[in-house]
Amino acid sequence: xxxxxxxxxxxxxxxERVARTAGVGKATIYRRWSGKEELFVxxxxxxxxxxxxxxxxxxxxxxxxxxxxxxxxxxxxxSSAILHNVYAQMKSSPRLxxxxxxxVVAPRRALAMEVLRRARENGELRPDVDLELAHDxxxxxxxxxxxxxxxAELPEGLAEEIVDRVLDGxxxxxxxxx
Amino acid sequence: xxxxxxxxxxxxxxxERVARTAGVGKATIYRRWSGKEELFVxxxxxxxxxxxxxxxxxxxxxxxxxxxxxxxxxxxxxSSAILHNVYAQMKSSPRLxxxxxxxVVAPRRALAMEVLRRARENGELRPDVDLELAHDxxxxxxxxxxxxxxxAELPEGLAEEIVDRVLDGxxxxxxxxx
Numbered sequence: 001x002x003x004x005x006x007x008x009x010x011x012x013x014x015x016e017r018v019a020r021t022a023g024v025g026k027a028t029i030y031r032r033w034s035g036k037e038e039l040f041v042x043x044x045x046x047x048x049x050x051x052x053x054x055x056x057x058x059x060x061x062x063x064x065x066x067x068x069x070x071x072x073x074x075x076x077x078x079s080s081a082i083l084h085n086v087y088a089q090m091k092s093s094p095r096l097x098x099x100x101x102x103x104v105v106a107p108r109r110a111l112a113m114e115v116l117r118r119a120r121e122n123g124e125l126r127p128d129v130d131l132e133l134a135h136d137x138x139x140x141x142x143x144x145x146x147x148x149x150x151x152a153e154l155p156e157g158l159a160e161e162i163v164d165r166v167l168d169g170x171x172x173x174x175x176x177x178x
Numbered sequence: 179x180x181x182x183x184x185x186x187x188x189x190x191x192x193x194e195r196v197a198r199t200a201g202v203g204k205a206t207i208y209r210r211w212s213g214k215e216e217l218f219v220x221x222x223x224x225x226x227x228x229x230x231x232x233x234x235x236x237x238x239x240x241x242x243x244x245x246x247x248x249x250x251x252x253x254x255x256x257s258s259a260i261l262h263n264v265y266a267q268m269k270s271s272p273r274l275x276x277x278x279x280x281x282v283v284a285p286r287r288a289l290a291m292e293v294l295r296r297a298r299e300n301g302e303l304r305p306d307v308d309l310e311l312a313h314d315x316x317x318x319x320x321x322x323x324x325x326x327x328x329x330a331e332l333p334e335g336l337a338e339e340i341v342d343r344v345l346d347g348x349x350x351x352x353x354x355x356x
Contacts, residue, residue, distance in 0.1 A: 092270060126350050132330075133319065133339065134348055140318030141311065143326065152310075161311065169347025170312055172304050 001043060004082045010040070010089040010096070037099040044090070045104065047083050049076055054111070059119035060163055066112055067142050067159035074146025074154050112139065137166050179221060182260050188218070188267040188274070215277040222268070223282065225261050227254055232289070237297035238341055244290055245320050245337035252324025252332050290317065315344050 003013055003021055015036055019026045033039035052069035054062035077083045090096045116134050119125045125134060141162050145152040181191055181199055193214055197204045211217035230247035232240035255261045268274045294312050297303045303312060319340050323330040 088270075092266075123350055125348050129343070129348055130339075133343065136319035136322050136330075137315070137340070137343060137348065140320075140322040141314035142318075144314050144318040144321055147326075148321065152314075161308075162315070165307070165311065165315060166344070167347055167349045169345055169349075170303050170307055170315065171345045171347075172301055 001047075001082070004043070004086060007085070010086075010093060013040070015039070037096050040086075040090075040096060041099050041103055044083070044086055044100065047076075047080060047086070049073055051108070054115055059115065059122075059124040060167065062115045062119075063112075063138055063163045064159045066108075066115070067138065067162055070139065070142045070146055071154050071159055074142075077146075078150065109135070138163065141166075179225070179260070182221070182264060185263070188264075188271060191218070193217070215274050218264075218268075218274060219278050219281055222261070222264055222278065225254075225258060225264070227251055229286065232293055237293065237300075237302040238345065240293045240297075241290075241316055241341045242337045244286075244293070245316065245340055248317065248320045248324055249332050249337055252320075255324075256328065287313070316341065319344075 003017065008017075013036065015026060015029055018039065019029045022029070029039070033042065049069065049072045052065045054065050056062065077087055090100055112135055113131060116125065116131045120127060120129065120131065142159070145154060145158075181195065186195075191214065193204055193207055196217065197207045200207070207217070211220065227247065227250045230243045232243050234240065255265055268278055290313055291309060294303065294309045298305060298307065298309065320337070323332055323336075
């Protein structure tokens with residue numbers, strides 16, 4: 001953390017240097033992390049807001065919790081220079097990105113897919129909906145704002161608004177009812 | 179184009195080198211482009227599929243054309259090594275990214291916002307909808323697939339499916355009607 005705060009680029013962060021900064025031997029570091037990638041991803045996770053736990057009360061409640069966590073992660077990466085720096089560097093290192101993807105991104109996606117699968121079975125989603133597409137419809141708008149448009153607003157209540165709008169659709173009510 | 183095909187990194191692409199490769203003087207290059215950023219963004223645009231023209235017949239038709247163009251751009255960046263390479267390098271150069279954003283991304287977004295504004299006036303969208311959010315709801319799912327998940331499918335008909343699903347909503351029809 002200290003090395004990242006000091007702005008040391010990822011390419012210069014070796015296990016040796018981490019050990020030296022921490023004032024311990026290299027063996028101590030290797031006992032806990034098998035390599036630079038594993039250590040680094042754990043540092044990122046410690047700096048990120050904690051993973052969400054969907055309450056399981058309804059599709060809407062679960063999705064709001066998942067999207068609210070994305071919103072908070074977006075806000076955190078804007079306010080934390082470390083996180084911002086780290087995400088940017090991670091994207092340009094295929095090995096680090098793949099480690100982060102496998103341990104963080106993929107499980108989060110699997111959790112959301114499970115929430116959607118259950119909801120389709122319960123009748124909370126149209127039975128003919130493609131779950132992958134439903135996932136991208138709920139998560140896409142928040143992801144685009146949080147990660148791709150650094151100037152976009154991430155106001156409180158955005159998670160609720162996205163979930164309700166995607167569930168209800170954007171067509172005027174009168175033309176649906178007619 | 180030849181230099182990019184040969185894999186020359188952006189940082190090594192100078193106006194001098196472009197002039198030398200083209201077999202002309204530097205003055206000839208500068209007569210047309212004021213700098214490396216302008217030249218580069220024009221090269222990218224030449225390699226990209228052409229910009230879409232919404233037909234103006236209905237909100238659905240217009241959005242399908244805009245999203246289909248995003249889908250094609252996603253497919254192009256997967257199949258073209260030049261484009262793929264160029265997007266990645268552009269993201270890590272703030273000056274290039276800002277030139278590309280101002281001349282390509284911002285006008286495309288303005289066009290989509292205009293389509294949505296007209297549709298809200300015409301009653302094709304709920305009157306209380308936030309246009310920025312509506313934009314991200316239509317474009318987000320396609321952008322996430324095209325740019326953030328290189329392994330995601332971009333099948334034919336995806337633009338139509340996203341537009342119809344976002345307009346109709348994902349809630350089962352029975353519960354809307356009750």
